[in-house]
Amino acid sequence: VRVQGGATFEGNYKFIEGVNVSGGWSADFKSCDPENYTVIDCKSSGRAWEQHRIKNAEGVYEDYVTPTIISGFELKNGNEENGGGAWIRKNGILENCYIHDCYAKSSGAGVRVETGGIVRNCIISNNTCDNNGGGAYVYGTLEYCEITFNKANNNCGGGAQIHAAGKMINCTVAKNSAKNGGGIRVYSNGGMIAGCLVAGNTATETTEGKKAGSGIVLNGNCSVINCSIVANISNYEVSTESGPALYFGDSSSDSPVKNCVIWGNTMNGNASGRQIKGTRTGIENCAVAGGDSVDPYVIDLSYTNEADGERPAPGFVAPASNIFRLASSSVLIDKGDNSFVAEI
Numbered sequence: 357v358r359v360q361g362g363a364t365f366e367g368n369y370k371f372i373e374g375v376n377v378s379g380g381w382s383a384d385f386k387s388c389d390p391e392n393y394t395v396i397d398c399k400s401s402g403r404a405w406e407q408h409r410i411k412n413a414e415g416v417y418e419d420y421v422t423p424t425i426i427s428g429f430e431l432k433n434g435n436e437e438n439g440g441g442a443w444i445r446k447n448g449i450l451e452n453c454y455i456h457d458c459y460a461k462s463s464g465a466g467v468r469v470e471t472g473g474i475v476r477n478c479i480i481s482n483n484t485c486d487n488n489g490g491g492a493y494v495y496g497t498l499e500y501c502e503i504t505f506n507k508a509n510n511n512c513g514g515g516a517q518i519h520a521a522g523k524m525i526n527c528t529v530a531k532n533s534a535k536n537g538g539g540i541r542v543y544s545n546g547g548m549i550a551g552c553l554v555a556g557n558t559a560t561e562t563t564e565g566k567k568a569g570s571g572i573v574l575n576g577n578c579s580v581i582n583c584s585i586v587a588n589i590s591n592y593e594v595s596t597e598s599g600p601a602l603y604f605g606d607s608s609s610d611s612p613v614k615n616c617v618i619w620g621n622t623m624n625g626n627a628s629g630r631q632i633k634g635t636r637t638g639i640e641n642c643a644v645a646g647g648d649s650v651d652p653y654v655i656d657l658s659y660t661n662e663a664d665g666e667r668p669a670p671g672f673v674a675p676a677s678n679i680f681r682l683a684s685s686s687v688l689i690d691k692g693d694n695s696f697v698a699e700i
Contacts, residue, residue, distance in 0.1 A: 358385050361392030361428070368402035371448070373420045379428035380452075390452040393430035400459070404431035405442040405450065419472065420447035427452045434458035439468035440483060444496065446472030454479045461486050463517070464493030466506060471495045471520065481505050488541070490514045490532060494522035501527045508534035513541035514557060518578065520544050525700065526551040530678070533558040537573035537603075539588060545607065547578040550700040553680055558589045559598070568592045569603025569633065571621060576606075580613045581696055584680050586672075588621045598623060601644075604634030612638040614699075615692040617682075619645045619657050619670050641693045643670060655687060 361380040371377055379394025381387070396404040405426055409417040424447060431453060434440035440458035444450050444467060455466045455478060465483035469475050473496035480491045480503045490506035492498055494516055501524075503515045514532035516524060518540065529539045529552060538557035540549060549572065559570035571588035572580065585601045592598035600621035604611065618631050631645050645657040657670055671686025673679045682688055 358388075359394045359428075360385070361389055361394055364395040364397055366397050366399055368398060368406070369396065369404060370406050370408035371424060371426055372408050373424050373447075374422045376425045377427075378425070381428075388428065390428050393428060393454055395430045395432070397432055398434040398458070400433050400435045403434045403436045403439055403442060403458075404429070405444075406439070407443070407445045407448045409445070419445060423447045423449055425449045425451060430454045430456075432457050435460075437461050438463045438493070440465040440485075441480075442467045442475075443470075444468070444473035444475055445470040446496075449474045449476070450478060451476045452478065454481075456480075456482045458483045459485070460489075463487060464489045466491045466503075468493040469496040469498065469522075473497070474499070476500050478502075479504075483507075484509060487511045488513050488543075489517035490534060491529075492516040494518045494524065494547075495520055497523045497525065498527055499523075499525040503527060503529045504531050506532045508537075511535060512537040512543075512573065514538045515554075516540050518542045518547040518549070521546040521548075523548045523550070524552055528553045528555075529557065530555045531557065533560060535559065535561040536568045538570040539572055541573045542576050542578040542608070544576040545578070547576070548581070548700070549578060549583060550581045552583045554583060554585045554588065555678065555680060556587050556589070558591065559600075560591055569599040569601075569605075571599075571601045573599075573603045574605060574608035574611050574634075577608055577611045579699065580611065580616060581700055582615045582692070584617045586617065586620050586680055587675070587678075590621075590623050592623065599631070599633030601631040602633070604632070604636045609635045609637055611636065612640065613642060614640045614696040616642045617657075617670050617688065618642060620675065621645075641691075641696065643688055643691070655691070
């Protein structure tokens with residue numbers, strides 16, 4: 357099914373197994389511009405897209421067998437208990453969409469994606485959840501997504517919350533906020549965060565006795581590979597309780613963290629403290645500001661963008677402009693371990 361780009365529809369829609377629906381088409385339906393979205397405005401009532409499922413003879417909803425794709429839509433002003441913009445389940449694929457200004461009370465204001473579901477190449481921005489997962493709540497896979505300016509007002513995972521074997525691959529998670537886990541919060545074992553930029557996220561928890569982290573909070577074992585975790589901010593006042601870059605919480609000490617750059621994350625504006633907090637055993641081949649003698653880091657990075665004796669800066673292209681690619685002159689070029697990439 358092809359839908360004209362620029363057109364606006366109101367209400368809530370369910371898609372059917374095996375019927376792909378794409379927006380952004382020209383008036384003659386001969387060409388498609390994926391950035392000329394077809395708009396679904398929920399008007400603060402319900403979600404834009406959800407998979408239509410049928411109960412079998414035992415009264416159990418059956419998952420899709422045939423992968424089914426929804427693409428080219430702008431989803432806005434959704435309002436639901438879970439999955440304010442969209443709820444994607446097994447063999448459902450949401451791609452090339454812009455999801456914004458949606459709300460959820462419990463989980464995934466932008467999108468909730470279940471095991472076997474895929475959300476890819478989407479912009480997920482300015483969504484708000486009262487509980488967990490301001491941008492996304494992930495049991496399935498998010499890949500090549502831009503997740504920015506989302507909020508989890510009263511709990512965790514401003515950008516996203518990952519459960520079970522949920523994966524985030526090659527995503528940008530930036531400028532999100534939550535009480536705990538401003539960027540990403542991992543809740544249970546088995547997930548993966550790979551090739552992601554986690555930058556400029558904020559943890560707002562300041563309550564005495566609470567443990568908080570900003571960039572990534574691990575409350576379960578999760579592989580973190582080939583990521584840059586930079587310029588995240590923790591507002592927590594007791595430095596021993598917070599990790600502005602990575603916080604290893606309950607049941608997360610064995611999380612493998614490999615080939616990552618961890619730099620410039622601050623605690624109440626101070627970048628001179630430890631970037632990582634909590635008990636951990638699996639950090640390998642990473643470059644970390646401040647360093648830690650018990651972890652086999654590639655290099656101990658300075659806290660500024662200037663070379664500092666034997667602690668050179670990572671050499672990002674333009675960190676002041678939030679461009680965190682490594683410049684050709686970076687000391688970290690060719691310092692990664694390619695064998696870890698095979699794990700993704």
